[in-house]
Amino acid sequence: MELKKRILVAPLNWGLGHATRCIPIINALISQNYEPIIASDGIALKLLKKEFPNLEAITLPSYKVTYSKKGKHFKLKLLKDSPKMLKAIKAEKEQVKNLLKATQIDGIISDNRLGVYSKKVPSVFISHQLNVLSGSTTWLSSKIHQNIIKKFDECWIPDLEDEPNLSGKLGHLEQQIIPMKYLGVVSRFNKLNIKKVYDLTVLLSGPEPQRSMLEEYLLEELTNYNGKVLFVKGCVESKQNTIIKKNITIINFMQTKELEIAINQSDIILSRSGYTTVLDLAKLEKKAFFIPTPGQFEQEYLAKRLDEKGITPYCSQDKFTIYQLARTENYKGFNSIYNSTDFSSLFNLFERK
Structure with a gap:
């Protein structure tokens, strides 16, 4: 019997959003006969372990990101935290390298974890922030982020490519930097016709x-x-x-x-x-x-x-x-711009020889 291909799925622990939007991707991997391995830290990892108690889970180094109490100090706080983040990125790079030596990993899906990739296996970066807004330094933060994205084989963007879309200038560039694929409106939820409570x-x-x-x-x-x-x-x-x-x-x-x-x-x-x-x-x-x-x-x-x-x-x-x-x-609220995601086509990346 052919062994299932093992795909490392590693969301950033920055709130719960990166972890929760990986849930439909993990479910799609399972349904298409892959074996996902979860890798994160903190509450993101706790959440995914509760959702997928039977999957292998790996603890990655924490970026130790916290916000400032005052919004005006947000950028300053991130700059202050950047040495800790760089240290964590270096450590997770090393951990991924060792993991690939020690066990079978056939592909990587990183949701905004900057050091989780390898040239030895197909590596995907998930992000809706191709442009990273940071006020007067947006041009610099965007350039740095785009240079990191270039280290991956593909970038998957959870949005629609054309209008109407949800991310606006965050998730749309004038020129492709690497193969970019738009996933549509990816969510772990479905609309249900039930009574209001x-x-x-x-x-x-x-x-x-x-x-x-x-x-x-x-x-x-x-x-x-x-x-x-x-x-x-x-x-x-x-x-x-x-x-x-x-x-x-x-x-x-x-x-x-x-x-x-x-x-x-x-x-x-x-x-x-x-x-x-x-x-x-x-x-x-x-x-x-x-x-x-x-x-x-x-x-x-x-x-x-x-x-x-x-x-x-x-x-x-x-x-x-x-x-x-x-x-x-x-206000009109959100109306449906949902389209289904062709996961089997996306996962073809992991079938390359």
Whole structure:
């Protein structure tokens, strides 16, 4: 019997978005008779181990990324953290090299892990950020990122190639740098025709301390809200915990099927404007309100772009009040631009001799 080809799937641990958008890819690998091996760290790895308890899982070095408490210091904090990141990238490169020597790996799919690639096996980079927005240094951060992408065999972009699309200038270049393939709207969720249960679902994610700061602020604001609320904190822990406070159900985390049902049952979603959340809400055709992470140019760009297109309103964290949610009535919400992804064609890369 021919052995299954083993594909290393390595998402960045920066919130939960990179890990969750790898879930449909891991499922597609399994359905097409590949053997995925999960590789990440922190909550991203915890989440994937809960979703795929039977798959081999490898811990990679942590980039140790945290946000600043103030948005204006975001870029400075990233610069300060860059030596730690470079050290982690070097260490994960070494780990991948040793892994390829010690065991059979037939291909690599890296979602924004900059050191997870090899010239010895087909290596894919997943990113919606071909241009990396960083204010006045966008040209430099984009150039650095594009030079890293060139080390891979292909770049897979979770978006549509043409208009309408979700990533705008983030995921579209005037010239190809390596073979680029657009995956369409990739999400672990499906739209379900079920009855509404919640007026509002709050979805939190992202690095600390900003996640906790928003949690605390929103729970205070929600004391002025009369509708039925589901509040998902985005803290992946060993046990799921539920607390009910009047009209608010607070849960530390939910796995895919449970969260899919909850979002489908919700009228409005309140969350960060992280790109994976945008993909999920586009697939589920939801109405939403976005609060971008302070100082994170990419989330601010996405939120502003979707607002200008009349899809979802947004507001800065320091100006948000629960009464802002009424603005969603004047926006159309996401409508279906979903198209299916031809995974068998994409996975042909791993069949090359």
